[in-house]
Amino acid sequence: MPITQSIIVHDLVQADGRRAIRERHVWDDGRVEFVSYLAAEDTDVNVHLAEQVPILEARDAATASLPRPEAVFTADEAAAVFAAQTKLDAVEVEKFKAALVSAKKTTKEISEVIS
Amino acid sequence: MATTYLRSTDGLDVDDGSTWALADATLAAALTAAGASGRVYVSQAHAETGGATLTLTSSGAAGTVTEVICGNDAAEPPTAVATTATVSASTAINFSGFAHYYGISFTSTSASGSLTTMVLCSNNAASGWSSFDTCSFTAGSGATQRIALAFGGASTADDQRFTAVNCSFKFGAVGQALIPVGHNTIVGGSFAPTGSVPTALFSPAADRFFSLDVRGADISTLGSGKSLVDVSVASSSGYARFVDCKLGASVSVTTGTHIGQGGVTVELINCDSSDPSTAGYRYVKVDYQGEVRNETTIKRTGGANDNNTGGFSRRMESSANTRFFNPLCGPWFKFWNETTGSAVDVAIEVVTDNVTLDDDEAWIEVEALTNSGYPYASITTDRAADILATPAAQTSSSETWTTTGLTTPVKQKLSTQVTPQEKGWIRARVCLAKASTTLYACPKIKSDSAYQWMDETGAVVNSPAASSGSGGGPLIGPGRLVRA
Numbered sequence: 001m002p003i004t005q006s007i008i009v010h011d012l013v014q015a016d017g018r019r020a021i022r023e024r025h026v027w028d029d030g031r032v033e034f035v036s037y038l039a040a041e042d043t044d045v046n047v048h049l050a051e052q053v054p055i056l057e058a059r060d061a062a063t064a065s066l067p068r069p070e071a072v073f074t075a076d077e078a079a080a081v082f083a084a085q086t087k088l089d090a091v092e093v094e095k096f097k098a099a100l101v102s103a104k105k106t107t108k109e110i111s112e113v114i115s
Numbered sequence: 116m117a118t119t120y121l122r123s124t125d126g127l128d129v130d131d132g133s134t135w136a137l138a139d140a141t142l143a144a145a146l147t148a149a150g151a152s153g154r155v156y157v158s159q160a161h162a163e164t165g166g167a168t169l170t171l172t173s174s175g176a177a178g179t180v181t182e183v184i185c186g187n188d189a190a191e192p193p194t195a196v197a198t199t200a201t202v203s204a205s206t207a208i209n210f211s212g213f214a215h216y217y218g219i220s221f222t223s224t225s226a227s228g229s230l231t232t233m234v235l236c237s238n239n240a241a242s243g244w245s246s247f248d249t250c251s252f253t254a255g256s257g258a259t260q261r262i263a264l265a266f267g268g269a270s271t272a273d274d275q276r277f278t279a280v281n282c283s284f285k286f287g288a289v290g291q292a293l294i295p296v297g298h299n300t301i302v303g304g305s306f307a308p309t310g311s312v313p314t315a316l317f318s319p320a321a322d323r324f325f326s327l328d329v330r331g332a333d334i335s336t337l338g339s340g341k342s343l344v345d346v347s348v349a350s351s352s353g354y355a356r357f358v359d360c361k362l363g364a365s366v367s368v369t370t371g372t373h374i375g376q377g378g379v380t381v382e383l384i385n386c387d388s389s390d391p392s393t394a395g396y397r398y399v400k401v402d403y404q405g406e407v408r409n410e411t412t413i414k415r416t417g418g419a420n421d422n423n424t425g426g427f428s429r430r431m432e433s434s435a436n437t438r439f440f441n442p443l444c445g446p447w448f449k450f451w452n453e454t455t456g457s458a459v460d461v462a463i464e465v466v467t468d469n470v471t472l473d474d475d476e477a478w479i480e481v482e483a484l485t486n487s488g489y490p491y492a493s494i495t496t497d498r499a500a501d502i503l504a505t506p507a508a509q510t511s512s513s514e515t516w517t518t519t520g521l522t523t524p525v526k527q528k529l530s531t532q533v534t535p536q537e538k539g540w541i542r543a544r545v546c547l548a549k550a551s552t553t554l555y556a557c558p559k560i561k562s563d564s565a566y567q568w569m570d571e572t573g574a575v576v577n578s579p580a581a582s583s584g585s586g587g588g589p590l591i592g593p594g595r596l597v598r599a
Contacts, residue, residue, distance in 0.1 A: 012520050015411035015424045016394040022432075027372075032435065033347075036399070036406060037339075037367045038388075048339060048365070055314060055340055059370060062259050062290055063318070063348060 001060065003053050004028045008045055017041045023049050025056060116179075121145040122158035122188060135191050142183070142202055143171055146214070151179035157219060158188040159197035169204035170238070173212030177244065185218030198249050207231065209238035215246040225255035232257070236265035236297065237275040246278040253310070256287035265297040267323040279304060286311045292318035292345070295325040295353060305333040312336045315345040315370050317355060319379055325353035329360060335388065338363030346379040346401070347371025353379050358571055360386040373403040373434070376441065384573045395424040396569045404443035405433040405547070410555055415464055416515040418557040419567040419575065429575075431545060432553045439475055439502050442546035449542040450561040450577035452483070455535050459483070461543050462530035464557040466516045469523035473506035475499040476549035479529035487536035497531045498546070516555075542574070 003025045010022035021043075023035040035052055039045055119132035119139060126138035132148045139145040141163055145155045151174050175181035185200040186193025198218035202208065206225045223232040232254050237243030243265070254260045262284065264277040275297035282304040284293060289311050296319075306316055316337060319325060334357075337343065344355050346369045366388070369381050383399040385391065398409040410430040420426050433443040452459060461481045465472075478498035485493045499506050509527045518524040529545060545556045558567050564577035 012410075012412055014394070015427075016389055018389065018394065020408070020410070020430075031372045033370075033372045034406065035342075035367050035370070036401075036408070037365045038394075038397075039365055043365065051340060056370065058290075059314060059345065060347075063345070063371075 001028050001057075003057060006049050006053055008049055009034075011045060013041070014038070019043070019045070021045050021048070023052060025052065027060075116152040117149050118192065119145045119149040119153060119155045120158070120188075120191075121155055121161055123161045123163045124158070135188050141165065143169065146171060146173050146181060146183070146212075149181050149183075151175045151181065154182040154184065156188075156193055157183060157185040157200045159185060159199045160188065161185070161200040161202075161219075163200075163202045165202065165204040165208070167204065167206040169202065169208045171208065171210045171214075172239070173210075173214035175213040177213055177242070179213070180244070180246075181212070181214040183214060183216045183219070207233060209234040210236055210245045211239040211241070211243055213244045215248070216250055217248045218250065220251040220253070222253040223255040223260075225257060225260070227255065227257045227260070229259045230255070230257055230261075231263050231294070232260045233262045234266045235263065236277040237273065238266050240266055240273065242273045242275065244276045244278070246280075247282050248280045249282065250279070251283040251285060253285040254287050254291050257291075258288045259290040259292075260286075260288065261292055261294050261318070263294040263296055263320070264299045264325075265295075267296040267320065276300070278302075283308050285309060286313050289314050292316060294318060294320045294323075295327040295355065296320055296323045297325060299325060299327045301327075301329045301332060303331045305336075307336045308333065312338075312341060314340070315342045317343060318345040319348050319351035319353055321348055321350040323351070323353075325355075327353065327355040328358070329356070330358045332357075332360045334366075334386075335361045335363045337366045338388075339365035342367040342370035343383075344369050344379060344381045345371050346373050346381065348379075349374060351379055352377050354382075355379065356382045356384065357386045358384045362386050362388045364388040368399050369401045373401075373436075376403050378403055382573055384571060385569065392423055395427050396421060398429070398446065398569060398573055400446065400573065402443075403434065404437050404441060405431065407431050407443070407445050412517065412519050413466070413521065413555045414517055415466075415557040415559070416517065417559075418464065418514075418516075419559040421568055422566050428555045428557050429545075430553065430555050431547050433547045433550055435550050437548050437550045439499075439548050442477075442548040444480070445545040445547070445556055446558075447482075447542040447544050447572075447574040448556075448558040448560045448567075448577065449540050449574055450564060451539070451579075452535055452541045453538050455538060458532045458534050459541065460530065460532050461541060461560060462528050463543055463545055463560055464512055464514050464516075464526070464528055465545065465554045466518065466521070466524050466526045467552070467554045468521040469525060470549070470552055470554070471525050472509050472527055472549060472552075472554070473499070474509055475502070475504070475506040476552070477509065477527075477529065477545060477547050477554065479531055480544050480546050481531055481533050482540075482542045483533040483535045484537035484539040485533055485535055490537065490539070495531050495533045496546075497529055514557075 126140035128144040130137040173181040203222040236245035380402040558575035561577040
């Protein structure tokens with residue numbers, strides 16, 4: 001999704017000479033996003049405004065494609081947690097572990113199995 | 116519980132680790148050998164290259180933490196700590212259990228794209244505490260790799276805390292980030308001191324809650340175009356607070372659109388890239404309801420003054436999401452009150468640009484000990500009585516403000532009266548319910564207060580009159596490094 005409009009809505013010089021800048025970026029789905037920062041006195045804030053657009057769009061694209069965080073469980077660890085949770089005997093736990101390995105479960109799937 | 120020695124240069128995991136000569140070779144084996152309440156001495160020469168995934172599980176519990184200390188192997192046991200041990204894996208390094216680590220650099224060399232390349236606490240989705248002192252964590256080169264500070268519970272809310280003192284976090288691509296999960300305290304150290312600088316340093320996880328307290332850290336490599344926290348991650352929730360940190364110039368505090376009232380709140384307290392003696396003590400709070408920050412140009416004449424920059428105010432800009440029952444709340448302005456049994460007036464002066472605020476749009480909220488016999492406060496306000504009450508304009512004010520940039524300044528006073536029954540703090544703040552509105556509030560609420568100092572919570576303390584002694588100084592001054 002692209003940003004359709006970007007403007008500077010606030011630009012006020014502060015006591016130390018820096019400028020308090022507030023940018024407003026509007027996405028094509030209607031979301032409004034603000035970027036606030038303190039700019040050096042001689043900063044071309046319009047350049048910053050333009051440079052922000054691809055940065056924000058890249059962030060959105062990356063966030064959308066990221067998997068949820070997953071721990072990397074080995075089958076041994078999964079079996080240990082499974083054992084603690086289910087109180088099953090060692091034989092049953094070994095069967096569980098073997099099933100995970102044979103099914104070639106991903107680490108995320110293993111996390112879900114033992115949760 | 117045992118003392119175990121670890122040295123990769125000549126160690127073997129088949130040895131019992133009881134001396135340097137019988138040292139283990141891998142940290143995983145040494146952790147097992149040391150056990151609960153045990154201690155692992157890691158040689159300064161230890162350079163471990165693990166397999167694809169290195170799983171470091173301490174058998175310690177909350178009260179029986181395993182200690183892993185890098186020390187000089189010239190003595191047995193070491194008499195001096197060291198900081199040169201290294202542990203690396205080609206995919207991921209994951210920590211579980213309760214352990215404290217000192218002086219070790221952990222590195223993933225993975226080039227995999229979106230991998231969670233380290234889980235620094237509770238990778239087993241159970242209770243855990245990982246404490247690191249003078250360690251470093253380096254992600255691989257994958258474009259969007261993440262270092263998770265903790266894993267969180269897969270289905271339950273386990274107690275998990277990540278603590279880092281004087282540690283550094285390094286990255287291999289600008290799309291990488293840290294994932295805060297559970298409770299996190301980071302004191303000192305640095306972020307991205309070398310290598311790539313993330314576009315957004317912290318990127319919370321979906322479906323996980325976090326609290327993050329960063330104090331006295333060097334975040335100065337994050338500059339223009341970078342941001343500290345991504346607040347847009349769906350289903351994320353938490354509170355990030357940065358206190359007394361060094362920032363890069365022009366860094367943005369947040370990136371993204373807040374997802375809701377329960378989303379991520381970020382607070383920046385005395386963190387900046389400039390000298391506070393000229394820039395003032397910076398304050399920022401950003402949440403779903405809007406943004407509050409310090410302002411050093413638009414300020415009340417004779418108003419808040421930290422004896423540094425010639426005065427300041429708090430700028431509050433509400434988002435489109437504020438409502439009567441969901442206002443943007445400013446930081447507390449407070450003073451110590453010795454009066455009991457009689458009324459105390461409390462007022463906050465504000466100014467807007469051509470917006471006359473009604474009492475259902477902005478109001479003062481005062482918390483005072485108005486009940487006798489208990490430390491039991493009540494909230495008093497000049498807000499409209501309820502959401503259906505007919506609103507009235509707040510009182511106009513004749514105070515003098517510097518109003519540079521405001522086309523039509525409208526000055527008002529938000530005020531109420533409380534009758535304290537106990538000595539204690541009186542705290543007041545502005546609540547701004549009118550959507551998409553900007554106001555400036557003066558933190559000086561006690562007329563005979565000499566100075567107004569921001570404390571480490573972001574509140575502004577109205578200090579007593581200055582004297583030659585310590586009475587005029589900050590009650591909790593800015594610039595302190597506090598270990599939580």
